[in-house]
Amino acid sequence: MLYLPLQDIEASKLNIDDPEHLRIHSLETFGTHDGPGIRMVIFVQGCQFRCLYCQNPDTLDVKAGELIAIDELVQRAVRQKAYFGKFGGVTVSGGEPLLQRSKLSTLFQRLHKEGINTCLDTNGRLNDVHVHELLIHTDLVMLDVKHINEEIHRKLTGLTNKNTLALADYCESIGKRLWLRYVLVPGWTDQEQYIEEWGQRFTNFKTVERVEIIPFHQLGLHKWELLKMDYPLKDTPTPTEESKQKTLAIFNKYFDNVILK
Amino acid sequence: MKTDVTAIPFEQGEWNSTLNVYSFVVKNITPYTGNSSFLSGPSAKTINVWNATKEALAIERANNGCLAVDTETISNITAFRPGYIKKEDEVIVGLQTDVLLKRSLKPFGGIKLVESAARERGLEVSDRIKDIFKYAKNHNEGVFNAYDPEIRAYRSKHVLTGLPDNYARGRIIGDFRRLALYGADALIAFKKADFKQVSGEMTEHKVRLREEINSQIAALKDIVLMAAEYGLNISNAATTAKEAIQWVYFGYLAAVKEQDGAAMSLGNVSSFLDIYLERDLKSGLITEEEAQELVDQFVMKLRLVRHLRPASYDEIFGGDPTWVTESLGGQLNDGRTKVTKTSFRFLQTLYNLGSSPEPNLTILWSEELPEGFKRFCAQVSIDTSSIQYENDDLMRPNRGSDDYGIACCVSYQEIGKAIQHFGARANLPKALLISLNAGREEHEGTVIVKGIPELPEGPLDYDLVLDVFKRTLSDLARVYAKAMYIIHYMHDKYYYERAQMSLIDSDPRVDIAYGAAGISIIADSLAAIKYAKVTPIRNEKGLTVDFKIEGEYPQFGNDDDRPDTIAQEITHFFINELRKHQTYKNSTPTLSLLTITSNVMYGTNTGATPDGRKSGEPFAPGANPMHGRDSSGAIASLNSVAKLRYTDAQDGISNTFSMIPKSLGDTKEEQVTNLVNTIEGYFKHMAHHLNVNVLNRETLMDAYNHPEEYPQLTIRVSGYAVNFVRLSRAHQLEVIARTFHEKM
């Protein structure tokens, strides 16, 4: 039922091959939506989730994209450092960054040497020692908890949410700063009882600084068409204002700082 | 209870014994490090006057951008009876003519231009004035008496463009603060003392100076008469804030009654005026609302400055700008900030009166500026797109003074001690085409530069091209310098700025501000020749009509050193060539990378270039990368422009940066923080100037289609701001087509 094979073997090689190079999809030099301040955003290539609403289906294939030297990424970040201010820095997003967790440890350590803040934007697919090592060098984790219900999560993404939740718990246990993200998809993630449950699950986390609600949009449609893949949500509307406000109200019960994007 | 303000004495200093406004400011300034929460909205009086003004502005717009023209009078300081908008509510008075927005004739720059400007509006200059100019010579005539065939060829073939040879040069900033601090009588006495000093054996310099000083004294006397017509005596120093603002404004008003220079800047009056406002507030003479009312009404007057311009002028300076440039902020050399509450009050006018291109508010940005001020500036940018930023940390050490304003769009100018002569600009891509066509211009094949060899057939060779291009630039510099010498000689002779000069030291230092357009096309063209294969396509006359580019080449605007260093090298080469030539009044050459809106006109007049730009396509504005070529994001784009060295282009390196609000962040708070960091980051790279637009493209499209709904929509273009709806349709489309950093 997955629209693209899982690529388990290739995915595990991704973390090991070419330790000095990162497989990336693209770079953005002035990200203001992926973490605090102005950030250089590295979109890595490869993801094993198969979200029905994926807006970046072109980042999924772990063999696509291009290899770029970690040192070059560091140099580029240094050229942009003056703009980062007190809060900005580098965000690694995807795709799924954790598939290249060991290389990212290298990257983040080098960035820290240059005094540059690091942020990881992840779906929490993995939670192993290498991920824990990476977290040491990560200043902020943005964790996408796509659905609180295991069964729906599987339907929505193709995989379990257990690792994601475990990673959240691990971050809480080590006091790692967290921003939680939630994509609001009509018919998929707008069920009130599950949003409540989601809120309850994290409301007591001391590490959660902010929760972001990201309303589903259709801007990724053309990418599906380009890849000649069948886009399951091509007829799904964007959430209504009412639904967005309702969701916001629920989250507001559980968290101090909720941003509706 | 109102107390006597003079009871609070100013801190004494050098300013008491010599003419030294700077000493007064340094001794008495109250730096403000707080935020904007103290500010007031508009007063009832301000609203009344502004409503009356808005009605007149609507009529002006409906009447093709010109309300009325007085064709009977030659405008000077005393030519018109007093004019009012709504007398009982005006706390600051004075209009250029007797009627709000009525334009006047200032024919000494060029009677022909004035005649055609009137005629375009279905009017005729009166017979009396025509008759006068049968006997009186004007600047334009003088210049063309002295021009030689070379200059004429460079000019008519659009290599040298927009030269101030048929209109006033502007750019000279009087130290309008002097009138408030000393009063006209004391200033006349200082001038008389100067006059006495210029004695002994005569030289041309001394004779000229003696004549100049006497015309300045006459101007001061006229300013007193003008003020008296409004019932005010400005012979003595101002005693209150209201008087100080009024005196300063009278100084400025005198300048714009006599001169219609392209840019008529105000300088840096706000923090000077703050000293008076602070004192009046402290003594209880005025409230914050009244302080704001004074500033609002002063600024309102500055918004209403008008000059009579012909349509041809609109091509180079679109949107009827006047460049009443006022600089806010910056730091003192002693480490204190020049930000005062009145810096905030000036910005507040953009809320109280709505956004506006004039006065051209310019923030002198330093890393050391108080955080509250930085954030307020960013907020104002996001809300109004009306302000620009210049790097104080770069200009202050490089140019020497911490008492400076911005002349015209972006150019540093020490106030009261030095002036600059405006030099318009040279079309660099045109020069490149001349060098690729054996010294001939590309349209008709007229020989412009002699001795440039024909290039061998086939793909262009980088070293060969660089060689012929540099030879062309050398020749261009030689002819350009001659033209400027003649222009400024004649301007002094026939259209001397006696009003501004009466408020400046008698023998000031002078910069000659040359300019260059199209640097990003040069960088890309040369990079294309170097890194790709570029073959000219020539017509039967052997002139280039297009270029075939095979392969990719690195483009300016992507933080890539390959094209960026080419831009650096050519700028450096050109200013050094300009520095080799004689200048009028021994002025010091500077260079700007700036276009105003003329980038559209340049494009129209310039054939296809080796970077792939088609014939007639607009240039990028100022030093901006070409549209759509800065594809590596906003920071890379900014970093490329930041590489252009200020020491090579001290007249200014203009960069216009447009982004949609959403791209700055999710919340207003984040947007403000991110904009502050963007400006800070850019200036940490030693960049010089940044125009900031925060707008949606859809808003501009809507304004294009429904101009009547956007009377005050303001956008920043190269070095200044304009009412979007007052730009020509072509300019509007060019702005809409420009790179908006959506994903930065």
Ligand code: SF4
């Ligand atoms: S986790 Fe992100 S990249 Fe991966 S499939 Fe889901 S939406 Fe797409």
